[in-house]
Amino acid sequence: MRLLWLSALACNGNAHALLNYPDFEEWQKGFEWLYHPLLPSTYSLIEVEKGIDGVEVLIVEGTLEKGMTKNTIPFQHLLERYASQAKWILTVGTCATFGGIFARGGADRNGVHFSGEEQLEEFTEFWEKSISLPGCPVQPEILAGTLSLLKEASPLPLDRMHRPKYFYAYTVHDGCTRNEYFEYKIDEHRFGRLEGCMFYEHGCQGTFTHGSCNKILWNGVNSKTRAGQPCMGCTEPTFPREGLWRTPKHMGIPAHMPLGVPRRAYLSLAGIAKAFRIERFYRPLMEDENG
Numbered sequence: 001m002r003l004l005w006l007s008a009l010a011c012n013g014n015a016h017a018l019l020n021y022p023d024f025e026e027w028q029k030g031f032e033w034l035y036h037p038l039l040p041s042t043y044s045l046i047e048v049e050k051g052i053d054g055v056e057v058l059i060v061e062g063t064l065e066k067g068m069t070k071n072t073i074p075f076q077h078l079l080e081r082y083a084s085q086a087k088w089i090l091t092v093g094t095c096a097t098f099g100g101i102f103a104r105g106g107a108d109r110n111g112v113h114f115s116g117e118e119q120l121e122e123f124t125e126f127w128e129k130s131i132s133l134p135g136c137p138v139q140p141e142i143l144a145g146t147l148s149l150l151k152e153a154s155p156l157p158l159d160r161m162h163r164p165k166y167f168y169a170y171t172v173h174d175g176c177t178r179n180e181y182f183e184y185k186i187d188e189h190r191f192g193r194l195e196g197c198m199f200y201e202h203g204c205q206g207t208f209t210h211g212s213c214n215k216i217l218w219n220g221v222n223s224k225t226r227a228g229q230p231c232m233g234c235t236e237p238t239f240p241r242e243g244l245w246r247t248p249k250h251m252g253i254p255a256h257m258p259l260g261v262p263r264r265a266y267l268s269l270a271g272i273a274k275a276f277r278i279e280r281f282y283r284p285l286m287e288d289e290n291g
């Protein structure tokens, strides 16, 4: 399968993250890079600008800015030319998908199909063949896995923002090792500790962020919330939110409820959970039980 990677306003984090895919060498034998900014490719960027044929998947990384050029060519021309040619378009990372961090730095900046939560009128002719892979960066397993599924012509159910459900139907909260603390409403006030949930005070967005970070661990080792840092909601159109390390509240109640949980149900459950004080949750996990 022939791939073309175009970078707009980007830190290249997604391009780098893919190199950390554990099975990268074996996986990429099934693909040809017509152009990738970091990997050996069939064509140079100058040749891509002049025009090449045979693109099957167009991969776009980075935020679009009105009027921006890639060397001498308007980026929009490149995008239109290769989006028309490709069978599939992948927007990799939150910048290419929703605008992301770079969209905060200037006017007229957005993702390919979205500006935050708003779906744009531009490029609608390509919407049906577009797949959104947000993340800051996208997990390499998600990008490699999506490309493998496309290559095998396997079914790829998508959500309303065209994120593959295999990877984005879950929330980051699924699989977090702090779930017991969440259930009993116990926050942790020191970052990096193993104990405590960060939903109540420290801005963790895991309960309403779609992603697989606690099911497909980063580098096969860990996730933010397992390591003791709140999920910042980087796969969502609202990323980056102001005040990432604090929980916005109304009258002492977190302003954002866990996905699909009505406020009334949350308040009832919280009241019951807080009525118990289970000593185990207030002790360091590594404490010697006899000490």
Ligand code: SF4
Residues within 6 Å of the ligand: 172, 173, 174, 176, 177, 178, 179, 182, 196, 197, 198, 199, 204, 205, 206, 207, 225, 230, 231
């Ligand atoms: S730290 Fe975040 S992801 Fe983990 S249990 Fe608490 S709310 Fe869920």
Ligand code: SF4
Residues within 6 Å of the ligand: 135, 136, 172, 209, 210, 211, 213, 223, 224, 225, 230, 231, 232, 233, 234, 235
């Ligand atoms: S834990 Fe949250 S902020 Fe971190 S990579 Fe996953 S979705 Fe993004």
